[in-house]
Amino acid sequence: MDKQIMAGVHLHVIPTHQFQTTKIMMTFTSRQTATNAAVRNLLTNILSTSSAKYPTQTALARQLSNLYGAVIGAYVSRLSYAHVMRFKISVINERYTDQPLLPQGFDLLKELIFNPLINADGFDALTFKLQQENLINTLKSWDDDKQFYALRQVEELVFQDDPVLAVPSTGTVDQVAKLTNLDLMQAYQDMIAKDRIDIYVVGDVDAAEVERLVSQLPLKERQFNQFAVLTRPNWQGDVLEKVEHQPIEQAKLDRVYLCPVNYREPLYRAAMVMNGLLGGTPYSFLFTNVREQASMAYYASSSLRHFNGHLVMQTGIQPDNVAAVQTLLDQQVALLQVGDFSLERLQMVKDALINQYETSQDYQNSLLERQLTATLTGIATANDFAKEIQAVTKDQVVEVAQGLSKCVEYVLTGED
DSSP states (O other): OOOEETTTTTEEEEEEESSEEEEEEEEEEEEEEHHHHHHHHHHHHHTTTTTTSOOHHHHHHOOOOOOOOHHEEEEEEETTTTEEEEEEEEOOOOGSSSOOOOHHHHHHHHHHEEESSEEEEEEHHHHHHHHHHHHHHHHHHHHHHHHHHHHHHEEEEEEEEEETTTOOOOOOOHHTTTOOOOHHHHHHHHHHHEEHHHHEEEOOOOOOHHHHHTTSSSSOOOOOOOOOEEEEEEESSSSEEEEEEEEESSSEOOOOOOEEEEESTTTTTHHHHIIIIIIIITTTHHHIIIIISOOOOOEEEEETTTTEEEEEEEEEGGGGHHHHHHHHHHHHHHHHHHOSSOOHHHHHHHHHHHHHHHTTTOHHHHHHHHHHHHHOOOOOOOOOOHHHHHHHOOHHHHHHHHHOOEEEEEEEOOOO
C-alpha cells in the first residue's frame, strides 16, 4: 500500500508473513546543500539517542529492553541530491509476545523524533557536546580505512565542480566541529516543518491498523518541491590524475568512468551485467584476470553509481605494481568493449546477479531500500528482475561498455 496521508507525508506498507519482526522506518528528505549535511547528520544522532522522556542512552536502552529487545537505528544517506534522515525501529511480531509491540514501536519513534531533549536554550548542552564529539571521532576514524578514504577522494575529484555532491552525506569533520546549538535547532525546525516525510512498515501487519497508528503522529502538511534525483557528472576535458603519499604499505588505485546509462534507463540492466562482467561478481575480469591469474591485487572490484552516471573501480595493490595494474585495468575494459567474453561467462554473471537479488529478498532492509528508491525516483521497482537480466544480450553489454569513458584516476601510495 502506498498512500499520501497529507501534503508532503506518505505511507508505504509492505505486508508479509516472511519475517518474525516488524520494521518501521520514518524518513525525512530534503535537498542537500553544500552546508546542511553535517548538521542533519548530527541531528539524526542526537534524536536517536535521547528524548525528553528518555534523557540518557541508558534510559532509552532500558525501554528497548522492555520492548523485548527492540532495536533502534538512525543514519543519513543520499540519493544524488536527496539527503535522507532515516529513523528505524524493529520489534518482534506480536504473535510471539503478549504485548501490542507495533503501537509501542510507533510511540517510541514518536517520542524520539517529536519530543526531543530540549530546553529554552535549545538541545541539552551536554548531549549536544557529547554527540558532536562522537561524530567528529567517527568521521576521523574513517580516514584510517584507506580503502574507504581512497573512494572518498575519487568521489570528490569527479564532483570537483559540484560543491554539493563533493560533500559526503555525513558532512565533514570541519563542518561538524563548527556547528552550534542554534544551528541544530534551526535544522530540527526545518526538518519537522519542511522535509518530505515517508513512513515505511514491513512485516506481518494490517494496513488499516498501521494507518490508524500513523494518524496519531503529530504530522502537519508541508510544501515539498520535488526535484530530479538522477544526475550525471558535468565532466569536461581530459582524465584527471592525482597521486597522494601516506605512510602505508598497500597502495590504492581507484578510477572513475563516466557511464552512458543511469538508473532504469533502457540499457540499465545491460549496464548491471556489464559491471558484473567487469568487477561486480566473482566471475568478473577484475577478479579472475587481475586478482587471481595475474596476482596483481589484494582486491579488485567495480560498482555502478546508479543515480550519478558513473562507475567506480577500486583496487588494492603493491606500490611497485601501479604501472602494471594501470595497464591491466585498461585491458579489462578493452575486452568488454570488443566483446571478448564467452556466452558461458555472460550467463554465469547473469546467474550471480539473480542469485544476489533473490538472496536480498530475505532481508527487510533490502525491501525498505527498494521502496525508498522507488519513492524518491518515482520509478516503480522491478516486476521481474530475473527476466530482465536474462533478456540482456551480449551486444547490449558491449554497447554500454563502449560508452565508458575514464575521467578520474587516483593513486594512494607510500611515502617517497
